[in-house]
Amino acid sequence: MSDIASVSIARPLEDVADELGRSFEEYGFAVIRDHGIPQDLIDRAEKLSREFFALPDETKRRYKLEGGGGARGYTPFGTEKAKDAEVHDLKEFWHVGRELPEGHALAEYMAPNVWPAEVDGFRATFTELYAAFDAAGLRVLEAIALHLGLPRDFFAATVEDGNSVMRLLRYPPLEGERAEGAIRAAAHGDINTITLLLGAEEAGLELLTTDGEWKPVAPPQGALVINIGDMLERLTNGRLRSTKHRVVNPKGKAAYRARYSMPFFLHFRPDYVIETLPSCVDPAHPADHPAPISSHDFLMQRLREINLA
Known part of the structure; x- marks a missing residue:
């Protein structure tokens, strides 16, 4: 078994596409370096994320949008749970989504963002980081397209104005002998x-x-972990794996401090229809997926399963 790929995407994508693809097929995961997101922007974002989560609980809860499914603003500790899990995850988070101009054809699918007035520079920093994530994600998708034998820009139209969400995530510190x-x-x-x-x-x-x-x-340090989601696994007939993953508390002192991270969930356009790629169907891999489904309908189906809709 090979290890998880770790590649620089500052190199020509033709040189790294198959190494990334191999890792996504085997593990569903890869690591990318030289991704183009400036370190000073990352540092600012991490600082502001910590500032927000340090606010009093009652202040943070003012930004919880009832009926919004957690798509924007604050989601309190103990709300989300994994599909089929019996207990809720030990985390709280904030979501920033795409902002579309009034009258945009997809505006109905994407609510306006909310921004905490208590944290200076929050909106500007995370608007900038969202755009940087978007650009890095598109470059990864270009590499995936090359690996699949598709035109390099195949995914550009599928994710243009997609319903992507950036999550600021905090796992509070745990206590007691079972923390590790x-x-x-x-x-x-x-x-x-x-x-x-x-x-x-x-x-x-x-x-x-x-x-x-x-x-x-x-x-x-500073690298991005990339993993395949269910939508892309479905599109590729399982060739690229959406792998189950989890977060466990580490051993030692790290077990007793908060953990912070920032995932960017890159989505197809809400009106994009997920239908198995012909190039991913062969006698060994027949198309056995359900009927084609729009990415929005697929998303809503899954959000209901994890207690967010």
């Missing part, structure tokens, strides 16, 4: 197209291999 090894986020697959994750340097992220073993994901 506790499950902070239960095993789950991501719903979306691909996920780009900042902040996985802190030990705890693990993926489930095809052998049924939990494998730690340990990227170098």
